[in-house]
Amino acid sequence: MIRRYTLAEMGAIWSDAAHFEEMLRVELAVARVQAARGLIPKGAFATIESRARVDIGRITEIEQATDHDVIAFVSQVAESVGPDGRYLHLGLTSSDVVDTALALQLRSAGERLLVDADRLLVALVARARAEADTVMMGRTHSVHAEPTTLGLKLAGWAFELARDRVRLASAVDEIGTGKISGPVGTYSHLDPDLEAEVLASLGLHVDPVSSQIVQRDRHAALLAAIAITGGSLERFATEVRNLQHTEIGELLEPFRAGQKGSSAMPHKRNPILAERMAGLARLLRGYAGAALENQPLWHERDISHSSAERVLLPDATILLDYMLVKMTGLVGGLVVRPERMRENIERGFGLHASSRVLVALVEDGGLAREDAYAIVQGAALRAADERRPLRELLAMEPTVAARLSLSRLDACFDDATFLRYASVGIGRLDRIEAELLVRGAARTSAQPDGYASDQALPPEPEVVDAPR
Numbered sequence: 358m359i360r361r362y363t364l365a366e367m368g369a370i371w372s373d374a375a376h377f378e379e380m381l382r383v384e385l386a387v388a389r390v391q392a393a394r395g396l397i398p399k400g401a402f403a404t405i406e407s408r409a410r411v412d413i414g415r416i417t418e419i420e421q422a423t424d425h426d427v428i429a430f431v432s433q434v435a436e437s438v439g440p441d442g443r444y445l446h447l448g449l450t451s452s453d454v455v456d457t458a459l460a461l462q463l464r465s466a467g468e469r470l471l472v473d474a475d476r477l478l479v480a481l482v483a484r485a486r487a488e489a490d491t492v493m494m495g496r497t498h499s500v501h502a503e504p505t506t507l508g509l510k511l512a513g514w515a516f517e518l519a520r521d522r523v524r525l526a527s528a529v530d531e532i533g534t535g536k537i538s539g540p541v542g543t544y545s546h547l548d549p550d551l552e553a554e555v556l557a558s559l560g561l562h563v564d565p566v567s568s569q570i571v572q573r574d575r576h577a578a579l580l581a582a583i584a585i586t587g588g589s590l591e592r593f594a595t596e597v598r599n600l601q602h603t604e605i606g607e608l609l610e611p612f613r614a615g616q617k618g619s620s621a622m623p624h625k626r627n628p629i630l631a632e633r634m635a636g637l638a639r640l641l642r643g644y645a646g647a648a649l650e651n652q653p654l655w656h657e658r659d660i661s662h663s664s665a666e667r668v669l670l671p672d673a674t675i676l677l678d679y680m681l682v683k684m685t686g687l688v689g690g691l692v693v694r695p696e697r698m699r700e701n702i703e704r705g706f707g708l709h710a711s712s713r714v715l716v717a718l719v720e721d722g723g724l725a726r727e728d729a730y731a732i733v734q735g736a737a738l739r740a741a742d743e744r745r746p747l748r749e750l751l752a753m754e755p756t757v758a759a760r761l762s763l764s765r766l767d768a769c770f771d772d773a774t775f776l777r778y779a780s781v782g783i784g785r786l787d788r789i790e791a792e793l794l795v796r797g798a799a800r801t802s803a804q805p806d807g808y809a810s811d812q813a814l815p816p817e818p819e820v821v822d823a824p825r
Contacts, residue, residue, distance in 0.1 A: 608693060
């Protein structure tokens with residue numbers, strides 16, 4: 358992935374150095390168990406463990422002759438060890454090392470994504486609670502429907518992201534699967550119990566029946582979960598983009614001091630972060646498609662998946678990491694304009710109350726639903742065309758006047774009646790917060806090796822318009 362969208366910690370997971378270091382970690386884990394079982398001399402393992410080093414420049418040099426990166430890696434590490442290097446990679450096939458090392462990388466990348474998701478959940482829950490009473494117009498088909506609150510909208514985002522996280526967590530757990538089962542998965546050189554011991558030492562699951570590789574349904578599931586999460590972020594971002602329309606103007610992205618929106622038009626303040634989310638989500642869906650194509654390999658394996666995975670696995674995890682972090686900043690710095698929200702509600706001439714008038718005419722007025730619908734619809738269309746308040750027209754409608762008192766009609770236009778249960782959805786955020794507390798405690802007490810889940814995010818840029 359290009360540097361523009363690569364954050365440091367996730368980028369480090371996918372560096373060439375990290376790739377070969379994880380492969381060496383697998384080789385050492387196998388050699389350690391082999392030495393303990395007397396399959397290789399213990400002294401040889403001690404030498405391997407103390408002297409084995411990765412030299413990327415030398416690996417590249419050897420690969421130019423061998424045209425095989427794993428052979429180049431094994432040869433280079435064996436050189437660094439000396440004569441005892443002949444015990445390295447004993448009984449292994451390339452995919453034993455490559456797929457198991459890939460599982461370690463993907464697990465680290467997945468754990469990074471889960472922490473990112475939790476941080477965005479924290480931001481969403483906090484903003485949802487802060488905006489619980491911020492009334493705005495709900496829209497369907499981009500047309501005024503009935504009032505809602507910004508808090509309820511954000512709570513919906515939080516629960517969607519929580520579902521995304523469940524899918525991601527399941528896929529990340531499953532992707533932590535390796536194999537040390539030989540050329541076609543038959544344990545022709547090393548025993549199954551050796552595989553179990555090696556993978557347990559690495560914290561990985563054993564593929565119950567592998568071929569030469571770990572089967573790619575797991576990778577497809579991970580990429581599908583990543584793409585779905587990206588789709589959620591795009592949905593959130595699209596709402597921000599829509600509500601930042603000049604004609605709506607209810608929400609604004611954060612805007613840094615000194616930031617510029619257009620080289621030609623100084624007035625421009627564009628929703629660039631939200632638009633970027635939309636573009637990157639398209640890539641994630643494309644990567645998921647490629648991962649699905651990688652499932653049906655020939656016989657015990659071919660390498661048609663390998664070239665695609667070198668691109669899509671790092672890129673997809675790097676991009677989702679970037680998107681989650683940027684969306685967290687966007688949510689935290691989101692500028693809310695409640696006065697514009699009220700203004701937009703009033704511009705609707707009370708049309709949003711049509712449903713409540715319809716119900717009142719049926720329940721209190723005794724009209725047939727179709728008759729009531731025709732009366733209210735006619736008045737609503739006229740109100741929109743003539744730009745007059747719907748309540749005014751309905752009060753002058755003879756059938757309505759005969760069936761509903763003015764106080765009952767006024768009650769239909771009371772926005773509070775639409776929102777009397779909005780607090781229920783906000784209250785349900787308690788469940789997400791409880792889960793976040795449990796996961797936070799778990800991360801504090803058990804950090805994965807080499808992974809700092811409590812590492813602080815870089816500070817968000819200062820914004821001109823602070824949120825309310």
